[in-house]
Amino acid sequence: MTASRRLITHFDPTGDGPWQVVRMKTVVGSPLQPIDRLSVVERDLDSTPRDAEWPLRGVSSYGRYVTFRERRALEAQQPPLGRPDATCAALIPITKSAIWWDMAQDERRTILEERSAHIATGQQYLPAIARRLYQSRDLGEPFDFVTWFEYAPADAQIFEDLVSRLRSTEEWRYVEREVDIRLQRSC
Amino acid sequence: MTASRRLITHFDPTGDGPWQVVRMKTVVGSPLQPIDRLSVVERDLDSTPRDAEWPLRGVSSYGRYVTFRERRALEAQQPPLGRPDATCAALIPITKSAIWWDMAQDERRTILEERSAHIATGQQYLPAIARRLYQSRDLGEPFDFVTWFEYAPADAQIFEDLVSRLRSTEEWRYVEREVDIRLQRSC
Numbered sequence: 307m308t309a310s311r312r313l314i315t316h317f318d319p320t321g322d323g324p325w326q327v328v329r330m331k332t333v334v335g336s337p338l339q340p341i342d343r344l345s346v347v348e349r350d351l352d353s354t355p356r357d358a359e360w361p362l363r364g365v366s367s368y369g370r371y372v373t374f375r376e377r378r379a380l381e382a383q384q385p386p387l388g389r390p391d392a393t394c395a396a397l398i399p400i401t402k403s404a405i406w407w408d409m410a411q412d413e414r415r416t417i418l419e420e421r422s423a424h425i426a427t428g429q430q431y432l433p434a435i436a437r438r439l440y441q442s443r444d445l446g447e448p449f450d451f452v453t454w455f456e457y458a459p460a461d462a463q464i465f466e467d468l469v470s471r472l473r474s475t476e477e478w479r480y481v482e483r484e485v486d487i488r489l490q491r492s493c
Numbered sequence: 494m495t496a497s498r499r500l501i502t503h504f505d506p507t508g509d510g511p512w513q514v515v516r517m518k519t520v521v522g523s524p525l526q527p528i529d530r531l532s533v534v535e536r537d538l539d540s541t542p543r544d545a546e547w548p549l550r551g552v553s554s555y556g557r558y559v560t561f562r563e564r565r566a567l568e569a570q571q572p573p574l575g576r577p578d579a580t581c582a583a584l585i586p587i588t589k590s591a592i593w594w595d596m597a598q599d600e601r602r603t604i605l606e607e608r609s610a611h612i613a614t615g616q617q618y619l620p621a622i623a624r625r626l627y628q629s630r631d632l633g634e635p636f637d638f639v640t641w642f643e644y645a646p647a648d649a650q651i652f653e654d655l656v657s658r659l660r661s662t663e664e665w666r667y668v669e670r671e672v673d674i675r676l677q678r679s680c
Contacts, residue, residue, distance in 0.1 A: 312633035374597040410561040444631040446499035
């Protein structure tokens with residue numbers, strides 16, 4: 307009954323994964339160990355040991371900020387992961403500061419959406435950019451979240467535009483570690 | 494640097510803990526294995542193995558619903574854990590339904606506070622009742638949260654009043670498993 311609750315998504319750099327790393331850039335904070343390839347796999351939480359050098363795992367959990375109305379709008383437009391033409395991916399782990407986490411829910415929501423338009427901005431890039439957020443803060447990982455994006459090569463430039471807009475917001479002043487990893491699916 | 498992030502609170506039934514169980518009642522859903530004594534200990538997450546029979550562990554994490562204004566009011570009145578005269582405790586693990594978790598943030602907040610007054614009700618019992626919430630859903634535990642309460646014997650009746658009021662709310666219709674464990678500190 308509770309088995310499905312123990313699944314974690316592991317961005318596994320061991321083995322011959324289908325995603326080839328084409329670029330890794332440390333946006334802020336300390337870097338990650340370079341890797342060549344990656345698999346995105348669902349594993350049992352307990353049998354996915356921590357890896358201090360590559361701590362990229364998280365759970366797809368309930369939404370912390372998106373309202374009913376926003377979610378309905380997103381769901382009407384958002385594409386699934388795994389589209390055949392979406393051969394480009396980005397893996398972006400983020401840690402926010404203690405000041406962020408010490409704010410109350412309404413303060414965080416106000417900065418995230420009312421002042422930084424995080425949700426509304428993301429929506430403008432639908433259906434081109436598929437996205438999934440994984441939570442890892444409560445698992446004690448060094449990153450708070452890991453976000454995985456998929457898009458077609460033709461949409462690579464608009465993806466740059468999206469991340470650039472998000473990084474210029476008030477919300478991003480609370481990001482104290484961010485690594486931007488770009489990948490392509492092997493043919 | 495990240496060591497403190499990996500701490501988990503474990504409601505440990507092994508050994509000669511300071512809290513003696515005086516009553517265990519299954520409010521809804523499946524029961525827990527009876528135990529005699531309990532320690533509340535902070536442990537490293539990775540060295541606290543899962544216990545399918547007694548899955549009571551969680552992390553004290555950021556607030557999901559309390560606003561800045563509400564938190565300021567709570568903080569002005571809430572007592573610490575460990576008061577010498579607070580020799581009574583309650584340990585109440587809860588699981589909410591899939592319908593609850595599938596709601597958006599604003600829908601959950603509306604039910605929890607605007608319609609069920611969870612935060613406002615709790616505040617009325619300050620400073621008598623000390624409380625700490627531990628999250629366990631993202632850890633893959635069968636319970637979503639574990640709440641620990643401490644109070645003096647003279648306040649035992651008002652604690653009954655608090656839990657009774659909360660259980661009569663619309664929010665509680667989404668509770669599908671709840672066990673109410675009462676304890677007293679050994680002399």
